[in-house]
Amino acid sequence: MLFLFRPAGLPLAVLWALATPAPAQVDGLSARHYSGQTFLTWNELPDPLTHYRVYRAREPFLRESDLDSADLLGRVDSSSSDNHRRSVATGHSFNWIVETGGSQLADDQGLFVHNVRESPIFRTSNFAGRPYPAFRRFHYVVTTVTNGLEDRTLVRGENTATVPFEWAAQPAPVLQNTDLSGELWAHWVGNRATPFQPALHRHASQGFNFRFDPGIAPEPRGLLVRLHSAGQTYAIGWPHRNEVPTDVDILSLSDSDPAAGFTLWLGTHDAFPSSSTGAQVVNLFTIQRVKWTLDWMTDRLGSGHDPERVYAVGGSMGAMGTFYLATEYPDRFAAILCRNGNFDLRAPDINNASFVQSLLGTYSQNLPVAPGLATQNIGIFDRTNASALSQMFPAVDGPVFRTINGRNDTTVGWQSAVTLYEALASIYYPGGHYFDTRRHSPFGHWAGMEQELLKRTLATRRDRPSLHFGGLSINDEAGMGDPGDGDAIGTLNGTIEYDPETAISDPDFCEFEVYLRSEGALDDAPVTDAQVSLTPRRTGPFTLSAGDTVLFTLREGTNLIATHMLTPDGNGLLHTPAIGVTPTRRNARFDRVLGSSQGGYSLAVPRLPHSPGGPVPTASAGH
Structure with missing residues (x-):
């Protein structure tokens, strides 16, 4: 038993801190810089509750006090080498690969990836009189925090490292795996914007997987962005490869968050996971990350990609993400297909309103979307409402919009689907919509039509005109938003077509x-x-x-x-x-x-x- 003698006036908490052994320090810190990112790895401590702080400075770290003026880049918990989403997707344990062609990190290695913002300083040569880049040298330190105590001890060459040159550049995703069907890539983002990438998360050093599954038809091919539903990963989602025509490639992404689990393919308010006070903004970093990944992939595909044939498809939360993505970047997509999606997060029949408001702020606050996007400064619950968007952007052209929804869906609700139908009709927007008596599942009257609807969606081209059908006399009646109103099963503009070819x-x-x-x-x-x-x-x-x-x-x-x-x-x-x-x-x-x-x-x-x-x-x- 430990007995503490407390001198007069000395707080017991101070004595307890003095009696608690100081945390150990990491060793083996290594720093590698390429493609605008610096990858730091080190040997973690055995204690799984220890987390790690990463500092950066222009001058070498010579004493602990140098940390006070250094840039604290962020922190990571233990097991930061774990590629958790890949492990969940495959049922086997995988760690990150941080260099294409390299091996997985060890279980006891730590990982932090920093996106560099600084550009080279250009100086003039004394010989040719031409400018040349003088690259910047930066120094790093990793410290440990255990039981609330930070060990700031500097052990040169163990928890310190120097990168002889760093400069901002376009990040390059790292290949994780290749199989008979396609490729798995990883992309690290952070909470700081660079000249080549916006801030794509509220935390530093966040890794995300995405998968590319090519078709087998001759190039150039179209590209389908596939967004999964809540609780799924890049590996699980609709549609499957065998449901997609062979002249279309598939890009599958992941929506994950260390605190929330997922972000509805949107993002979070900037105080999350703490409660919003009304003074925050909502950062749509997930939408921006999807767009960045799409642009990177199409650039990589080059002439093998047909830029007029880009599509987005998803079910449930993936349908919502498809709606958000297409309304943020309407000129990027030829057509979209949403199954069982929500188009108004304030609809009274949505069943996860508390989660929505913890993520995005309360309905009454209606926090504005952060700057940097077409929908900046719009209240987030107007941004996610089809009716409000239609009134704000009535003349904006975008992808042909197809949907499938269920009257008895108690997860995303039914009322927002009717809101969408009315909103799109009011601005003469092209699309076709299907509804039946399904609950929140893919099983319903129109289930047998899904592959045909995919085929029609993926036959649309962005460089050809589209057509809105108004007041079609044989449309079915969707009602006013109550599951009992209107026809139980029906379609709006599904029975009429124009030939997109x-x-x-x-x-x-x-x-x-x-x-x-x-x-x-x-x-x-x-x-x-x-x-x-x-x-x-x-x-x-x-x-x-x-x-x-x-x-x-x-x-x-x-x-x-x-x-x-x-x-x-x-x-x-x-x-x-x-x-x-x-x-x-x-x-x-x-x-x-x-x-x-x-x-x-x-x-x-x-x-x-x-x-x-x-x-x-x-x-x-x-x-």
Whole structure:
């Protein structure tokens, strides 16, 4: 038994600290710098409760007091060499590999990865008179903290290390494994922005896995970004490789967080895991990390990648991430598919509201999104609400949007799906939506349609125009948001289609082939005639301004079905009156009108249609 004699006036806590053995120190510190990142490894102490602090300075560490003026980069816990998510995904224990072609770190090694912000200092050569980079030397120390006590002892060459040159550069993910199906990569991010990468986490030295599974069709191929649901990893998610066409590669990412487990593919407020006070902002670092990884992968693929065919797909939390990603970077994606997602985190029937508010702040606070993104300064619960977004960005073009949701889903709820339907219709946004009586599972009336919906989604191209179908007369009724309202099973704009392969636009016209589905599929049109209004979207070079005039024509073969003169609305969008559509393909064409002349008009591109039903105005000569 330990007996303490306390001199008068000396606090017992001080005596206890004096009697507690000082923590031991690490040894074997090694520092390697490449691709804008410095990788520090060391031998950990046996105590699993010990954590480690990492310091950095321009001058060598000669005494403990030098730590006071050094830059404390961050801390890591024990077992920082453990690639936990890969271990969970495979069922086998794996540690990180920090250099492509290298071996896994040992179980008792510590790891800290620092993203360098400083650029080289350029000096002028005395000989050639040309600038040359004078690289910066930096020094590192790793200390231990055990039982709340930091051991700041400096042991030269053991817990100190020097990097002779460091400079900011584009980070390079490190290959972890290659198998018959694809590659596993690791990417380390931190809480400090560099010239080449934003801060992508609230903590320093956070490692993430991502997997690349290529198709086998000839290049160039499309690329599908796959986002998993809550509790899953990069290795488990929908869709599977055998469900995806061979002309599309798959990039699978992970959403993980040391405190929350996951971030809803968003991020956290900057006080998390402490409670928000209302003074915080929400950092959408997970969205930004996904975008950074996507850009890195497409750059790596080079000419083997078709940039007009980028897609995002996910189920549950992955569907929510797909929605957030596509609305943050709408010009990046051709089409998206969301299964069982939520589109309003404030919806009253969502069942994990307490977790949402711990992660992002309370509903009443509605903390703003941090600067640096298109949605910066928007309240986070407006940012994640389809209706609010549609009102803020009514004219923004983006990917074709397909969804599958269940009326009896008590996890993400049903009401937000109706919110989405109404929001997209209000801004004439292209897409198709399916609903049935499923709970929060992939099993429902439309389950057999999933692979077909994937095929349609992955046939869309960003460089071709899309089409919104308004007021389709054979749409089913989704109701007002209560599971008992409307049709139990149905689709909105699922029974009608335009051919994405023949859709075309140039500065003077755009045209589509439109038809009702009659393909032996579950979403075939129940009738052979319907009425719908058409609104072209993402028309590229075919842009319109106030005062422009457009001739719309609808033809079936050589027969003219309808013709209308149209003018754009305040957002530059065209809307036809209700027109007839059938299972037979009809050509819907929008021609820019340059001006009027005697007895007719002038088209930018001559088109002289003739119809057995009677004459139509003809283009003026010379155009």
